[in-house]
Amino acid sequence: MGFISTSIARKVAMALSGLFLVFFLGQHFVINISSVIDPDTFNSWSHFMGTNGLVQFLLQPVLIFGVVFHFIMGFILEYQNRKARAINYKSYKGNSNSSWASRNMLISGVVILAFLGLHFYDFWVPEIVHKYIETHPEDPSRYFPELVHKFESPVRVGLYTLAFILLIFHLWHGFSSSFQSVGFNNKYSRALKGFTRLYAVLIPLGFVFIALYHHFNQLPH
Template sequence: MGGIKTSIARKVAMALSGLFLVLFLAQHFTINFTSVVSPDTFNEISQFMGTNFLVQAVLQPILIFGVIFHFVMGFVLEIKNNSARSVSYAKYNGGANSPWVSRNMLLTGIVVLAFLGLHFYDFWVHEMQVKYIQGDMSGLNEAGEFRYYEETVAKFAGQPVRVAIYVFSFVLLMLHLLHGFASSFQTMGVNNKYSKGIKVFTKAFAIVIPMGFVFIAIFHYLNNL
């Protein structure tokens, strides 16, 4: 990251990494939503993703790097922006000129990052232990059935605090995306006849996908009371 010297280059790198993570978010939601409509499909997709060499050895490390890169660049941009402000700028009333979300992207990002830590602990760390420490690549439970659906449900069933954390985190992710997703296209210089449509799409995505994750968590909680 030391080679990203200019402000424009840093912003473009931030935008590209953000767009990459948005693609992952859409894919992750699509898979998780199948746990609501078809447990068998969810199990089959999870088994494929969990045992496919390309996913595990190539895409997964790229994803982890993308997450780290995006949030590190966020901190770098915030530090650079703060250091570039003049003394008179300290008197600037940001709230009167820009929405709360745009002025608190770092804050929402930090909370989302903390949530990702919990999410990785819940699922990714567990998978690594089962596959590479216990050496079980079968994806089966003691009854000889795929374990992914029941393990996912177990994270929410009878876990109101965990569900509340998920809801809170995805609401902040929604706020983060409402500003960040559209801004990524602006940073990339997209300013043409499709700009209005892109803006509508990014706003819809920023609301629908995070709220979809909220629905999944609440569904599994309520469905197992």
């Protein structure tokens, strides 16, 4: 991996992979929020994503690679930063040196990675089993009931909520920093930072809302 042999190159690679994952997160949110607005639309979009060959055999592996690559780069950069640090912040006071989000990117990243692993296992593996192992016939209307069933357990909803709250902190620092790492520094930088902060809060909270909506909608009235 000679093209990322330098610290700057690794930071750029980390930033680009992060921006790719942010784009996927937004696309994923658009599909999921449709389950609240119109279940038929959610079924239609999910069926397309679950049966389209380009999505299944090209974009999905690229996404998995992007997730793994991003977090490997995160571990490498964190290790190098700790190794290169001459002073162990003996005079550290609160957030005077850095924010909580920036200091704990590795911790929030590990939790999010664990959640993504569970998410892939929970959604992707059953999809593979349904289509290729048990070989059920296509059913374009099955996606909404399956999604609702995922949010039946309060424990699952709680873990889901925790993961997305931590994602807020991860994105709060990481999204805006990604643009800095790729050299985006001009008169639009301040507005862009405001957008990244808004995105970092609203999109994860949107996912939390979806989970809570489907969970409480199943409770006896």
